[in-house]
Amino acid sequence: MADLTPTPDRPGLHVSKPSPTAPATGSAVCHCGAAATATGDSQVKALVEGYTANHGAAHDRMGW
Numbered sequence: 001m002a003d004l005t006p007t008p009d010r011p012g013l014h015v016s017k018p019s020p021t022a023p024a025t026g027s028a029v030c031h032c033g034a035a036a037t038a039t040g041d042s043q044v045k046a047l048v049e050g051y052t053a054n055h056g057a058a059h060d061r062m063g064w
Contacts (some may be wrong), residue, residue, distance in 0.1 A: 008033070013051050030055035046059055 006012040006029035017024040026044040028051040029035045038047040052058065 006035075008035075011056070013048065013056065015048065017041075017044075021061065030059070032059065 004014045005027055006014055008029060011029045011031045013026070013028045015024060015026040023039055024044040025037075025039050026047045027035075027037045028047055030051070032055065034055055036047055038044045039053070044048045
């Protein structure tokens, strides 16, 4: 399986939850240089919401 973890060269968002009882983990890297990680379902949910609202494709909507 390929490594899907985002990097500055391959920005993006990656979330993993290997089983229903395991905590989710997430990492995000934006082409603007912002990066974050999270562990736990609620923290990963907040990471995804923040990334989609303020980074990644959101930059395209704002003309960055």
